[in-house]
Amino acid sequence: MIAIVKDSATPEQLSHFVRWIEDRGFKTNVSKGENETIVGIIGDTTQIDPFLLESMDIIDQVRRVSEPFKKANRKFHPEDTVVDCGHGVLVGGGNFQVIAGPCSVEGKGLIDIARAVKRSGATMLRGGAYKPRTSPYSYQGMGEKGLDILLEASAELDMPVVTEVMDPRDVQLFLDKGIDVMQIGARNAQNFPLLREVGKTRTPVLLKRGMSETIDELLMGAEYIMSEGNPNVILCERGIRTFETRTRNTFDVNAIPVVHHLSHLPIIGDPSHSTGYTRYVRPAAYAATAAGADGLEIEVHDNPSQAWSDGAQALTPAQFDDAMRRIRVIREAICQDLDEGGVEA
Amino acid sequence: MIAIVKDSATPEQLSHFVRWIEDRGFKTNVSKGENETIVGIIGDTTQIDPFLLESMDIIDQVRRVSEPFKKANRKFHPEDTVVDCGHGVLVGGGNFQVIAGPCSVEGKGLIDIARAVKRSGATMLRGGAYKPRTSPYSYQGMGEKGLDILLEASAELDMPVVTEVMDPRDVQLFLDKGIDVMQIGARNAQNFPLLREVGKTRTPVLLKRGMSETIDELLMGAEYIMSEGNPNVILCERGIRTFETRTRNTFDVNAIPVVHHLSHLPIIGDPSHSTGYTRYVRPAAYAATAAGADGLEIEVHDNPSQAWSDGAQALTPAQFDDAMRRIRVIREAICQDLDEGGVEA
Amino acid sequence: MIAIVKDSATPEQLSHFVRWIEDRGFKTNVSKGENETIVGIIGDTTQIDPFLLESMDIIDQVRRVSEPFKKANRKFHPEDTVVDCGHGVLVGGGNFQVIAGPCSVEGKGLIDIARAVKRSGATMLRGGAYKPRTSPYSYQGMGEKGLDILLEASAELDMPVVTEVMDPRDVQLFLDKGIDVMQIGARNAQNFPLLREVGKTRTPVLLKRGMSETIDELLMGAEYIMSEGNPNVILCERGIRTFETRTRNTFDVNAIPVVHHLSHLPIIGDPSHSTGYTRYVRPAAYAATAAGADGLEIEVHDNPSQAWSDGAQALTPAQFDDAMRRIRVIREAICQDLDEGGVEA
């Protein structure tokens, strides 16, 4: 962390500031420029509130120079994390997986969709049982019964299931049932008690980026989970809020290589929420794959206009099948000879 | 709600769509234009997902024409809500209150700040005991002990206290202790289980706008609380995220008259979080007052550069005292002869 | 366009409003709902300012239901526009082209970069002679001399050149010199006199999306050019401003299929400005291709750390060559059997 000291500071004020910092256990390095003096603050500066320093009379600005995340930081863990989701399915480190299924679990019909997506190449099954809805008057999901339907399909098809947990009081239920991957939704991206609660387990967590989170904030969310002891975090780019109104969200495809650069955690793309319209889901899925995502999460429904929620962005099984064929070719195009100048080089 | 039907739709498709809507219990009204046909959908359309309709082949666009919030809507409740916060303090309906105190409760020193702010005209006391921090490694607040310190000051000075609750599992503790106003922070603005939990009580809730929430979303958060039975909601504009980096957030001063137009709920301004720097807190406080806010929440600390969190944006008691004198004059300027063409006319 | 009339309006007020609209040459269609009345306004409503109607006492809201762009609208021109850029190079309608070259023309060395990118498959040459720089103290480009250097390379390699025009007073010079494609930069996306000036020519225009423009606004920029008589517009997604700071801009990859849906104009992707860092350019280029872009514009420099501007986002010729090989495979993956359920279906 560096603090820029104003030109107007007296030598006494500067040395008083330096002592104040050093008294808190940090080393300093003072560098005088023409119009300002820079104080480098060396040590574990994640504890310091930069706004606090900026409030001091003689301080002009404070800038972090090291990332506030540690456990999620590739600098300290250069190797890719590979998350074992059960049923033999690995995410990250070169393993590419496609999670598919309906937005909400609606009943026994789930198994038909599950069979179809598995046939086309999906390796994990998704479906919401607890739904965060912007209106208290909207359908809120089947709850525990939805989890059971998901798990039946999982057992029959030998596929891990991914489903959202919204309330820290529900985490134990998810563990007891044996849910393979707990999803944290965009609205809970900074729900710290919930992040801590899933962090106390060892169950893989699919952490979605908040609606207007930066990538650093997403990684700090992962840090919350990891700081409690759970290293099994998969990140998910699901679109961010921008001024564009022709899509539900803006798919930040850049986030994929950026996360790969900053962190060792895997990141997948969610082209369904990132666009909000069936007609744009496939181009976004291809883009995510081409940008090097470690997987995709795609909504599939056999009759989208009957879906209870978010049906607007679901693919039909036939559309999904077409997409999977192209996704495989794209994945191959970016992976071949990766060591001779591939995506990340 | 209206659906715009594409020009390319056949008469059969159109009548099929109309029947589909009517089968769900709505009335329709079809209006043919030159390039498109508009289907008005009449009834309680809060249940309909507009994205779902837009996914249908023949539909071009869907637009809501009525607000999705009801209990918070001024159309259905024209009278201002007045929230009784205890100790004789009312918010809304012409009652203007100032909440002041430190960002975090740091110990027994709270009482000195509390006395100072009361002397200057503050009528409610704030202080965080549970702190939502972006880093898991930052100080997380004193917890239950902090609540006790707050309540001691409250008792001694006969002032209601406002403090943040982050976890639905803590709500019962807040009730048992007798916290006067439960604050929901910006990061939990769409934490629906938490909103429901405070909605089950009758304790006043101070609901802060999410970092990139629209005003409609803020009102939907209030709707979540009110739909569970708790009508005592005070809204708070605390700044939104924009591209500006010279301030911590951008104070959306427009939100104050907009909320007054759309809703009967009171709204206060938080100039501390809305700016992030002590030097800008007073101009923002004056602006909020001038725009017609029903009150202010201001961080005050006797030694800001010692504060454990957010000290960067605290006023000293002397600065607060100066501010209060000006705030009273501004409040008077906008209130006088309000019925002859005042703020809202 | 529809106007939502408040419940509180009297029948006299409503009929007064309807007459006011009809007096301006529009037809109306009145539909009464439970809580509001909808007045459909039929005719060429691009002339009506919706904010004006909303200012009337009895009007609650006004919503456009048809797009404000006409000449750029696919509804009225279903066939893809194919832009002829000279030297036999076509953009759009299935023709995929890669524009490459340095950010700024720096001197005679341009020809070496041009030869390299041509060898790797680029079909058009770029290079800035007039540079819009945020600081008046930064290098502003070689000007007319830069155009001449570009045109020499163009002649030698038989490739069309693309270069930015910033000032309406320079358009004639660009015409006289025979520049193949005039680029309008993001900062001039709503510089209406400049758009009109290039609209008076028949030279192809590469119109970049403004930094925080919506897609509709981008299309209205195209409409300005087309309304003057120039149909040869190529759109370019070059990244939009978001809260993310790890990249220079956020590449809105969704914009590619959205533009294809709304408009008949071709759209290319600019992965260089969309990311701002060499290390992210290739993933973004692959993503743009996978999403169905009609081409790419990529900065290439033989020694990026010597470049006079924006060198930070240039590929080396070797990196560009690697990228082009993968881009061809990705393009093929999304194009094959396009009519049996391809990108847009």
Next chain:
Amino acid sequence: MIAIVKDSATPEQLSHFVRWIEDRGFKTNVSKGENETIVGIIGDTTQIDPFLLESMDIIDQVRRVSEPFKKANRKFHPEDTVVDCGHGVLVGGGNFQVIAGPCSVEGKGLIDIARAVKRSGATMLRGGAYKPRTSPYSYQGMGEKGLDILLEASAELDMPVVTEVMDPRDVQLFLDKGIDVMQIGARNAQNFPLLREVGKTRTPVLLKRGMSETIDELLMGAEYIMSEGNPNVILCERGIRTFETRTRNTFDVNAIPVVHHLSHLPIIGDPSHSTGYTRYVRPAAYAATAAGADGLEIEVHDNPSQAWSDGAQALTPAQFDDAMRRIRVIREAICQDLDEGGVEA
């Protein structure tokens, strides 16, 4: 400017980088931390592209520590600039002025509005003759004839006029006519040829903030004008684009004290464009005044629903008169005893 060098850099790479910087005429100061090394770059770093340095293999990040604007910077010019707008009207340095008039000049009726606003206390007259409209099909203003009508009113009432110039080719006409203040609109905030052109005159310029500009970018726009020799710049906060849709723009009231802190230039508030709806104009005008603005620009029209453009946000003369009475009280409240701890202290 500081560059953070990666841990992985060898001592040779570091000293190579330092030499490269010093060869360009800068001094350096190297400070080794635990996980990174910081190189301070001392000298006129406005010439360096930080993205270029960040593209180098061994560089992690680059941060500016001094502002890129100089002539507009309060550090180098601590005294407030006072702009003389003619007719004895000064803006800045404690002088508070209100500019009022219709959005567009519509004809001879202007003089009636002008008389009314002068009577209520406005000191400058506004009116658009050249209008930047998002649609090429919208009314584009009266042009030169509009300027003449404005100047007639100016002469009769002895008030300076403010009107927008959009095209660098029109600047000479504005000079010849004797327009008192040339306004640069939000869409031209980064139209550098236009900024340079008005910079070559000595006529006061009212520079509006771009729709999604940061305050630093606004000040860089002023720098463009000032670098050509024109010091007479008045800044204007007119609202920025955010996700909020209930107002046309979001009035960034914080920008007023921030500009006062960073720059010596005056800044006024435009509550009309900042809100977009008549009903919110007055609260925003009071807020701007309370935050310490050096003036206001307000649209006033005697029959808003007849106005040719932006009538939706105009006050009637009666509303304007009411507002002016309150504005005077608010201005007094913040100015009194300013030296004993006022707005800026």
